[in-house]
Amino acid sequence: MPADTVSVTGWGRTAPSAARLVRPRTFEEAALAVRGCGARGGIARGLGRAYGDAAQNAGGEVFDMTGLDRIHAIDADGGTVLCDAGVSLHRLMEVLLPLGWFVPVTPGTRYVTVGGAIGADIHGKNHHVSGSFSRHVLSLELLTADGQVRTVAPGTPLFEATAGGMGLTGVILTATVRLQPVRTSWMSVDTERASDLDDLMARLADTDHRYRYSVAWIDLLARGRATGRAVLTRGDHAPLDALPRSARREPLSFRTSRLPAAPSFVPEGLLSRTTVGLFNELWFRKAPRSRTGQLQRIPAFFHPLDGVPHWNRIYGRGGFVQYQFVVGHGREDTLRRIVRRISQRRCPSFLAVLKRFGDADPGWLSFPVPGWTLALDIPASLPGLGAFLDELDEEVAAAGGRVYLAKDSRLRPELLAAMYPRLDDFRALRAELDPRGVFTSDLSRRLRL
Amino acid sequence: MKDAFGLPQSLLVLGGTSEIALAVTRRLIARRTRTVWLAGRPSPGLDEAAGQLRALGAEVHTVDFDALDPAGHEDALGKVFAEGDVDMVLLAFGTLGDQARDERDPRAAVRVAQTNYTGAVSAGLVCAGALQAQGHGSLVVLSSVAGERARRANFIYGSSKAGLDAFAQGLGDALYGTGVHVMVVRPGFVRTRMTAGLPEAPLATTPEAVATAVELGLRRRSETVWVPGALRVVMSALRHLPRGVFRRLPV
Numbered sequence: 087m088p089a090d091t092v093s094v095t096g097w098g099r100t101a102p103s104a105a106r107l108v109r110p111r112t113f114e115e116a117a118l119a120v121r122g123c124g125a126r127g128g129i130a131r132g133l134g135r136a137y138g139d140a141a142q143n144a145g146g147e148v149f150d151m152t153g154l155d156r157i158h159a160i161d162a163d164g165g166t167v168l169c170d171a172g173v174s175l176h177r178l179m180e181v182l183l184p185l186g187w188f189v190p191v192t193p194g195t196r197y198v199t200v201g202g203a204i205g206a207d208i209h210g211k212n213h214h215v216s217g218s219f220s221r222h223v224l225s226l227e228l229l230t231a232d233g234q235v236r237t238v239a240p241g242t243p244l245f246e247a248t249a250g251g252m253g254l255t256g257v258i259l260t261a262t263v264r265l266q267p268v269r270t271s272w273m274s275v276d277t278e279r280a281s282d283l284d285d286l287m288a289r290l291a292d293t294d295h296r297y298r299y300s301v302a303w304i305d306l307l308a309r310g311r312a313t314g315r316a317v318l319t320r321g322d323h324a325p326l327d328a329l330p331r332s333a334r335r336e337p338l339s340f341r342t343s344r345l346p347a348a349p350s351f352v353p354e355g356l357l358s359r360t361t362v363g364l365f366n367e368l369w370f371r372k373a374p375r376s377r378t379g380q381l382q383r384i385p386a387f388f389h390p391l392d393g394v395p396h397w398n399r400i401y402g403r404g405g406f407v408q409y410q411f412v413v414g415h416g417r418e419d420t421l422r423r424i425v426r427r428i429s430q431r432r433c434p435s436f437l438a439v440l441k442r443f444g445d446a447d448p449g450w451l452s453f454p455v456p457g458w459t460l461a462l463d464i465p466a467s468l469p470g471l472g473a474f475l476d477e478l479d480e481e482v483a484a485a486g487g488r489v490y491l492a493k494d495s496r497l498r499p500e501l502l503a504a505m506y507p508r509l510d511d512f513r514a515l516r517a518e519l520d521p522r523g524v525f526t527s528d529l530s531r532r533l534r535l
Numbered sequence: 536m537k538d539a540f541g542l543p544q545s546l547l548v549l550g551g552t553s554e555i556a557l558a559v560t561r562r563l564i565a566r567r568t569r570t571v572w573l574a575g576r577p578s579p580g581l582d583e584a585a586g587q588l589r590a591l592g593a594e595v596h597t598v599d600f601d602a603l604d605p606a607g608h609e610d611a612l613g614k615v616f617a618e619g620d621v622d623m624v625l626l627a628f629g630t631l632g633d634q635a636r637d638e639r640d641p642r643a644a645v646r647v648a649q650t651n652y653t654g655a656v657s658a659g660l661v662c663a664g665a666l667q668a669q670g671h672g673s674l675v676v677l678s679s680v681a682g683e684r685a686r687r688a689n690f691i692y693g694s695s696k697a698g699l700d701a702f703a704q705g706l707g708d709a710l711y712g713t714g715v716h717v718m719v720v721r722p723g724f725v726r727t728r729m730t731a732g733l734p735e736a737p738l739a740t741t742p743e744a745v746a747t748a749v750e751l752g753l754r755r756r757s758e759t760v761w762v763p764g765a766l767r768v769v770m771s772a773l774r775h776l777p778r779g780v781f782r783r784l785p786v
């Protein structure tokens with residue numbers, strides 16, 4: 087099986103560590119790799135889109151799952167797919183859209199694997215309607231520390247530990263996923279501007295239920311009365327009759343285009359307050375005050391950043407941190423305070439994302455809970471950033487909220503148990519299922535998961 | 536495990552009573568460091584240092600370590616790594632010697648060289664091996680501007696630091712891509728007991744300033760750090776002065 091020692095980071099390009107990258111091409115090879123891994127254990131890795139250290143394992147093995155990428159069966163009538171965990175959502179869209187089906191949940195990038203989607207129990211713009219990814223998983227096959235493959239069904243402890251379990255219960259080999267029917271590959275999108283944070287929250291709370299997909303891009307560099315100004319984009323899959331005649335001939339075609347990749351060397355400080363502020367300003371101004379029923383392609387609506395490969399390089403070699411937290415309904419005061427603090431501090435953060443979550447799913451370490459989630463990117467080189475985010479963590483934890491492990495690269499381990507009340511159950515299950523600690527990652531070392 | 540800002544959770548200090556090292560350690564405890572190993576020659580000073588760090592909330596252990604006993608390094612330091620990952624090693628031991636005496640007493644001069652250079656080569660390699668095996672970690676080496684160009688006034692110390700500096704740079708290149716980060720720190724005159732009683736040099740600084748520079752260097756994953764930063768320019772000018780001129784400088 088191909089393997090070599092490489093330096094690995096997450097999407098944020100911070101905290102590199104070296105591991106033996108093993109690329110299983112069959113389930114047997116994957117089982118061999120798990121049985122044969124050394125004292126420092128191993129961890130599954132998909133497309134490396136987790137921002138922090140979830141899919142790296144210093145001094146041990148990293149199982150690159152992207153070689154296991156077969157789609158085994160599609161039920162085009164019932165709307166389910168059985169595929170390997172290494173298949174990307176991009177690939178699923180290519181294959182399924184022409185058949186009239188869409189993935190049940192997509193994050194802000196299509197370049198994640200099914201394994202990563204379950205491992206982080208990802209959410210999308212439809213969380214308030216559809217919940218997180220694992221809600222749509224009907225069954226999965228998990229390679230556990232003993233080298234055995236178990237079929238895991240929803241409702242069992244092993245399923246709930248695995249959904250959002252960050253690869254620490256085992257290696258997901260396959261999954262059966264329920265799909266979303268669509269008539270076209272177009273989105274019908276309503277756009278509106280919100281003048282400040284309260285206006286934004288009111289609009290989201292009042293009318294989110296009318297839309298399957300909803301998200302707000304918020305300008306965290308705006309201050310004073312404009313603090314929290316935002317652009318809401320909400321919509322649903324367009325029905326056939328919404329398409330112009332020309333598009334109706336191939337209503338389900340899936341087209342993507344990519345710009346040239348970001349350069350591999352970027353001078354420090356390209357993203358300053360001034361440049362980012364200017365960008366945010368232009369972007370806010372160019373958004374229509376209000377527009378309904380605009381047709382957009384799926385990539386434009388869901389995955390605008392995928393248009394620029396390696397966009398994460400624009401932060402230079404210091405990399406960046408994504409901070410994402412959620413606080414429950416009734417904790418709007420905490421959200422307001424945090425937004426105010428971020429904008430007062432003038433973090434050079436590109437458009438951040440605010441979304442209202444719906445009901446939670448049962449994953450023990452699954453991130454979403456009903457309430458408000460905010461996500462923002464910040465260059466890691468910003469002076470004092472570590473201490474500042476520590477303070478925000480305290481506010482989040484005090485409000486009963488939590489930060490998202492798939493994005494984390496810096497949380498203080500002491501806060502984890504308060505943020506994830508099922509942590510003890512998770513640890514106990516791991517101790518029983520994997521007493522030698524075969525499944526280990528830099529994240530699990532750092533946070534003592 | 537280090538975090539996105541390169542901040543360690545566990546730290547091994549070689550030269551556990553060094554004032555500079557202790558300032559760095561206090562800073563790191565205020566951030567993420569919970570476990571500290573102070574390696575040094577057994578002394579009340581070492582225990583006292585451990586006690587002070589414990590009061591800050593860290594779990595602190597001491598280990599017997601003598602730079603002049605390379606044969607014992609593998610054992611002494613191996614014990615530490617066997618207890619768990621070490622996210623950062625701070626190589627801080629060193630001795631200034633007494634230039635005038637050392638010129639007359641070659642054996643004393645050799646002790647300076649053996650502490651600052653040979654001892655660091657030995658301990659540095661032992662730690663590098665262990666860090667490489669764990670696939671991550673920072674090795675922070677306290678070199679000195681004195682090694683950048685040896686001066687008449689302290690060339691015995693200076694040459695030992697020059698050797699250390701070259702060694703650490705080479706080690707950093709050897710470890711490139713292994714997950715291990717080697718950072719060479721070159722302070723100028725730092726007010727500690729090492730320099731107590733000596734006439735203060737221009738741009739003199741404090742152990743806390745070194746701590747700040749180390750924290751920044753970890754975040755940037757720097758390979759070389761000057762403290763204060765202005766010394767980078769000053770030393771590059773001094774380095775290119777003709778010998779005759781340099782010799783006559785009052786430094």
Ligand SMILES: Cc1cc2nc3c(=O)[nH]c(=O)nc-3n(C[C@H](O)[C@H](O)[C@H](O)COP(=O)(O)OP(=O)(O)OC[C@H]3O[C@@H](n4cnc5c(N)ncnc54)[C@H](O)[C@@H]3O)c2cc1C
Nearest residue numbers: 132133134135136193194199201202205208209252253258
């Ligand atoms: C631009 C961008 C936008 C994003 N938007 C969102 C968003 O809107 N919502 C959201 O929820 N997330 C979002 N994310 C995060 C991303 O969806 C998750 O981090 C996801 O887990 C990445 O999948 P991956 O295949 O790249 O997995 P990796 O990053 O490689 O791994 C992530 C975790 O999954 C585990 N894992 C991967 N494969 C397997 C497997 N086969 N078996 C067991 N465990 C496995 C890994 O061990 C690791 O813990 C975004 C990321 C980016 C870069």
Ligand SMILES: NC(=O)c1ccc[n+]([C@@H]2O[C@H](COP(=O)([O-])OP(=O)(O)OC[C@H]3O[C@@H](n4cnc5c(N)ncnc54)[C@H](OP(=O)(O)O)[C@@H]3O)[C@@H](O)[C@H]2O)c1
Nearest residue numbers: 550552553554555601602627628629677679724725727729
């Ligand atoms: N102060 C400055 O101006 C300055 C400038 C540039 C670089 N530096 C370097 O920075 C480092 C720390 O200096 P400092 O200012 O903090 O001085 P310090 O307080 O005197 O520390 C020196 C340390 O070295 C230890 N040491 C000496 N010989 C040893 C040996 N054989 N085995 C084990 N430990 C030994 C000492 O331990 P004991 O307690 O056992 O003696 C002490 O912990 C040194 O490497 C120094 O060269 C200092």
